[in-house]
Amino acid sequence: MPIGAYLIVAAAVFSIGLVGVMLRRNLIVLFMSIELMLNAVNLTLVAGSRMWGDADGQVFTFFIIVVAAAEVVVGLAILVNLFFRRGTVDVDVPSLMRS
């Protein structure tokens, strides 16, 4: 299969993630969408790595996987605390701050 196909799949996955972030209001789904975007990046990097016959892209992928795990930890901590404060994980709850 040509490398371009992998790039197109990755672009599609990334777009799904981006649309998910913009449309969905549930924070858990939002986090999942962000993960989708990061994994699309991983796919792109692995495809690029294969295309150039160069291992650097795959090394980058490992870094992204680790960072994504740390990101979820921080995000879920914020989310759990927010859930205890206001009893919902919906991002559309009216803001306390305004212009």
Next chain:
Amino acid sequence: MNPLLDVSFAAIAPELVLTGAALVLLLVAITRGRPQLVMLPVGLATIALGAWVAIGGDLVPGVVLALLGVAAPVLPIVLPGRATLVQAWGAGLALGAALVLTLWQVGPVLGADGGSLVASASFAGSLASDGLSLFTRLTVYLSALLVVPLGYAYLQERRINRAEVESLILLAAVGMAVLGGANDLVTAFVALEVLSFALYVLASLARRDRRSQEAGLKYFVTGAVASAVLLYGLALLYVATGTLSIPAIGASITSVLVPRGVAMAGLVLVTVGVAFKVALVPFHFWTPDVYQGSPTNVTAFMAAATKAAAFALLLRLYLVAFPGLQAYWVPVLAVLAAATMLYGAFAALSQHDVKRILAYSSITHAGYATIGVLTLTRAGLSATLLYLLTYAVGTIAAFGVVIAVERRRRGEVTLTNLRGLGRTSPLLAGIMALALLSLAGLPLTAGFIGKLEVFRAGVDAGLTWLVLIGVLSSLVAASFYLRIAGIMFLDDAPEAVAVAVDGDGDGDGDDVEAMEAAEARMPLLSAGLSSAVAVAAALIVVLGLQPQLLIELAGHAGVLLR
């Protein structure tokens, strides 16, 4: 040569000290009141390490390490039973050591090449030592050093001074400093995420304050999405060029072998991601909410240091990796910068919350600093670095005064609360006025020097229209800052007549109002707050009156590793 052996400890000495200090402070926190369990062995080990380094020929880092090693067990003895104060002093000393080590790093290099800095790389080309990394370190460490004492009493009073605060500030500073020197995409990405994660936690530090929680959440979601978009852009650059090294990308991006479409897609995504991080209009919308909701000392740190770090990434990517594509990105960034300068200045006009006003001011300043990037010249680079440093000093002084007023009010600070501040605490109001004048860029302040240099570089590079927009935006902003100064000095103190604007709707503003007239008479300063604000104010004046040294340093530092 085996690249695995290319470990240059000298190149990351300040970061090593800060990371070590952050870990030690966390360990001290879990000993629960018996800090010597950690401090004594760590102190002895550090003294031994310092002696070993000094004997090895590096006198300055050896002495610095030995002093830190002595300080570690002494601090808990001098401050018995004050665990949080030990943490703050420990963090402050580590940051001071990091500043000294930064100067030690560049001391011999500076002046070797007819006065200008010599760029070099370490860690198999992953980390650059050049003017950008030097100035990012200076700005970030100075900001952190000012912010730690600035927020100590404030955090204590809001009961959010938990043990991890200082460690997180140190780790965020490490991330920012490494971002300043990051010379390949992996290093840049990891450094960016290190500083972001620490700041997400710091922004939502006040667990019982819904505003802080909302700020943390907003910062997290926009930050994570921006990182993902930026990362996808970086991945596409790798696909297009086959290398992760930023200078190598810059060398090959114009080659005919590079698929133009993929490279352009990468450029667009990187631009969007970076514009989010430095808060350029229209990717700025998270800034006011995050700045308003976060604890004020964290806001000061974000405004001063994060701005410098994000601009370091922008400078490195656009001046090293993308100069070959300048025909595409210069017009786009110029339009974004113009929109940012105008929007920030005009949007601030209709705000009441002081932290929000300063947030819009930070947006405006991102626009000014972008002018320096767009020049693509050495002078422009120097001017941007200088600008970020002067902005950091000014904004920290302003937020310091906000903290002082906030402690008195025990709630958010609106323009109404500043009324009569010049009568009740003239010194505080004077410093606020000075900081605002510096942010507005009036002569004899540090901000003027930064703005002058950036505008001059812009005119020299033929960006006169952009500079004119910058001047217009500065005028609008200046009129507004002067109005705040007028509110502080000309209006009467809020006595019975004051009408509270209870912006949050949970009713905590109005009932405080009666007490406030009485409280308005007592200044609520702490030793840390006053010294940090005083140092920041002194820097504004000194840099404004004697700018030669800094301008010269910035001139020497206009060097990028390519």
